[in-house]
Amino acid sequence: MVNQVVLNHETHGDLRVATHPSSRFGDNIGMVGIILREYQRLVAHYPIFFRKNAENGRFEPGALLGFSGTENLYLVDERWDAAYVPLHVQRQPFLIAPVGEGHAVTIDIDSPRVSKDSGEALFAEGGRATGYLQKVTSALKELAEGTGAAYAYGAKLAEFELIESVRLDVQFVDHSEVKLEGLYTINADKLQALPGDKLIELRDLGFLQLAYFQLASLSHVAGLVARKNRRISGLK
Amino acid sequence: MMEKITCSVVVVGGGTAGWLTAGLIAARHKGHVKVTLIESPNVKIIGVGEGTWPTIRTTLKRIGVSETDFLRACDGTFKQGSKFIDWTTGNDTYYHPFMLPKAYDAINLAPYWQAEPQGLSFADAVCYQPAVCAQNLAPKQITTPEYQAVTNYAYHLDAGKFAGFLCDHCIEKLDVSHILADVTQVETDADGYITQLQAAGREPVPGDLFIDCTGFLSLLIGKHYGVPFNSVADRLFIDTALAVQVPYADENAPIASVTKSIAQRAGWIWDVGLTTRRGLGHVYSSRFTSDDEGLADLKTYLGLQGEALTRDDVRKIPINSGYREMTWVKNCAAVGLASGFVEPLEASSIVMAELSAQMIADQLPVNRSAMAVVARRFNETIRYRWERIVDFLKLHYVLSTRNEPFWAANRDPQTIPESLKDLLTLWQSHFPWHDDLDRRDELFPTASFQYVYFGMDGRTDPGPFPVTPDWPAAQGHFRDVARARQAVTGQLPDTRELLKKISQFGFQKV
Numbered sequence: 001m002v003n004q005v006v007l008n009h010e011t012h013g014d015l016r017v018a019t020h021p022s023s024r025f026g027d028n029i030g031m032v033g034i035i036l037r038e039y040q041r042l043v044a045h046y047p048i049f050f051r052k053n054a055e056n057g058r059f060e061p062g063a064l065l066g067f068s069g070t071e072n073l074y075l076v077d078e079r080w081d082a083a084y085v086p087l088h089v090q091r092q093p094f095l096i097a098p099v100g101e102g103h104a105v106t107i108d109i110d111s112p113r114v115s116k117d118s119g120e121a122l123f124a125e126g127g128r129a130t131g132y133l134q135k136v137t138s139a140l141k142e143l144a145e146g147t148g149a150a151y152a153y154g155a156k157l158a159e160f161e162l163i164e165s166v167r168l169d170v171q172f173v174d175h176s177e178v179k180l181e182g183l184y185t186i187n188a189d190k191l192q193a194l195p196g197d198k199l200i201e202l203r204d205l206g207f208l209q210l211a212y213f214q215l216a217s218l219s220h221v222a223g224l225v226a227r228k229n230r231r232i233s234g235l236k
Numbered sequence: 237m238m239e240k241i242t243c244s245v246v247v248v249g250g251g252t253a254g255w256l257t258a259g260l261i262a263a264r265h266k267g268h269v270k271v272t273l274i275e276s277p278n279v280k281i282i283g284v285g286e287g288t289w290p291t292i293r294t295t296l297k298r299i300g301v302s303e304t305d306f307l308r309a310c311d312g313t314f315k316q317g318s319k320f321i322d323w324t325t326g327n328d329t330y331y332h333p334f335m336l337p338k339a340y341d342a343i344n345l346a347p348y349w350q351a352e353p354q355g356l357s358f359a360d361a362v363c364y365q366p367a368v369c370a371q372n373l374a375p376k377q378i379t380t381p382e383y384q385a386v387t388n389y390a391y392h393l394d395a396g397k398f399a400g401f402l403c404d405h406c407i408e409k410l411d412v413s414h415i416l417a418d419v420t421q422v423e424t425d426a427d428g429y430i431t432q433l434q435a436a437g438r439e440p441v442p443g444d445l446f447i448d449c450t451g452f453l454s455l456l457i458g459k460h461y462g463v464p465f466n467s468v469a470d471r472l473f474i475d476t477a478l479a480v481q482v483p484y485a486d487e488n489a490p491i492a493s494v495t496k497s498i499a500q501r502a503g504w505i506w507d508v509g510l511t512t513r514r515g516l517g518h519v520y521s522s523r524f525t526s527d528d529e530g531l532a533d534l535k536t537y538l539g540l541q542g543e544a545l546t547r548d549d550v551r552k553i554p555i556n557s558g559y560r561e562m563t564w565v566k567n568c569a570a571v572g573l574a575s576g577f578v579e580p581l582e583a584s585s586i587v588m589a590e591l592s593a594q595m596i597a598d599q600l601p602v603n604r605s606a607m608a609v610v611a612r613r614f615n616e617t618i619r620y621r622w623e624r625i626v627d628f629l630k631l632h633y634v635l636s637t638r639n640e641p642f643w644a645a646n647r648d649p650q651t652i653p654e655s656l657k658d659l660l661t662l663w664q665s666h667f668p669w670h671d672d673l674d675r676r677d678e679l680f681p682t683a684s685f686q687y688v689y690f691g692m693d694g695r696t697d698p699g700p701f702p703v704t705p706d707w708p709a710a711q712g713h714f715r716d717v718a719r720a721r722q723a724v725t726g727q728l729p730d731t732r733e734l735l736k737k738i739s740q741f742g743f744q745k746v
Contacts, residue, residue, distance in 0.1 A: 052378075052379040052744065053379075054377075054378075054379060055378070055737075056378060056737060056740070056741040057377075057378035057379045057737070057741055057742075057743060057744055058741060058744075059744065158744055158745065158746075161745065161746075163744075163746055164746055165381075165746050182379075184746065
């Protein structure tokens, strides 16, 4: 169970956090939420889709990592096999949570990443945040600031009726099949045919370029299938 | 001589039926048929109808409104069927869900259920929807796209707000012209076709086809053309409604996703939950009870919430069950209450208006030759539908074993239509099935008859005839229903919770 508590150097001064990815740490996830500022880096490695938030039904962008909810094909022997790791993976096991009037960094104190003997230290002498904790904190801030924009992007594309649902129908080398539902993409033809005023609105919001990035990223579905086939064939 | 082409439709009356009709025709024929709706600024719409059928989802989609906008504007909630309380013995409950029995196109599960009910009601054995209703669960999730369903559903809605919502949409999006004026005179040509309507203080309104949506007034079909009204009061005895709106006991009180119908000594009470309030009404036969008793029974049902209720809080509405013998004469068709009305059991009013309007929109006659044919078919179909509705409603009364005078009188063979008697005779030895009704597009399919018949303890004795040839298949279906019941009830949200999310976030279109 997740047990997020507010981080402070008095209580948590001697804690260390394992920073490498591992299925033991819950990194075996099939999709990870992303923010718009990551698009430029993500587009080189991951297929980007929308999914619906289960709580509110809103479209949120995410990078597809595998063909089931618990399959992460970028996770190879406790190593992340891509040059860029999404912020939502980097931030583990920390969160930003509203506390009183403001916000505070919290840590999942029960996470298997957290221990007293191995991994990165959080605080240096005198309670100063280490370089690692500073990096995590800035990632958390970026995520907190970027979440609203990611929703706004999905909402605007939905308003212009550019989002369509897709089903990934894939067959692997061993003839096993998967039909992946609940994913949404941008309809390229509709985007192309969008009236000028709406195109300009998308451009001015900074969404037009992102939409094309997202369309281009779909070529990585083939890469994902190749990763899966390598895994099936025992090639990693 | 070239025949005149239909290019202008005039709808008279601006209630639910009027705007649905204007919307369906305008959406289907946008750009080449001009639709005008004229309504009196002085007539209040009846607007009691709060229950719909799943067809409404297709209708609203066709008209082009967003489900989220509709639900928010009309205080809409979900309806997954009806729950009948105390109808059979005076102490009983059964469901008539919107979903068909499992594998209804392939196998009649009724004989298998009757042979081995396994402690389940018929509806529970063949359908998981009653369990969804019993837990006040919604028919879909917030991630389900607009108009799509996990379990089949319709809506409960505020009929007054619904007419206003459709009006705005029709004017803004479908180019329907809206005229607020009283119709003072109907002008016809030598053949009796309406040419134009004189409107108080306005230019006359000409048209090629006129739709009478003037409610009980029946201005064109009834008053102008003098089509007789065919009363069905000899079969359906309800003649009075006392309607009332009450708030929820508290803001987190559960919202039911069925229409509740609770049998009373001389009628029944409807109980419908909207987002902001409940709508209730006691409908009864004045031959068997008085208005004072009617109010007292309503207060009893409401319990604490009914204690302060007085005559001034309730709206008394006379119910004259029946329909016009013809609903399309010359170039004039009637839709809604102007066409007919039977007591509100099973909510046939809005669905009849939708189906009539859809038929007009689909078959909009291009000229008068075509119109004569369409009119003949329309009359046949609408009349057939009203008669089947009467049969189906009467079934609820005939199967009851309650013994108050109202209920006993309902079982008098003199008051039962021959067509229903035939079905009941047949079903004593033959399990209700597809072929028992005449039409492919029955308003109430045999599935509905099955739910009510077996729900009200109707039984079939096939004698030596074999009726259960494939037990393994039947058992497989019963297991599937049980499994689906677990899965679906575990997945669907509470109705009130989902409605809150709809008001905050809305559904996606895809």
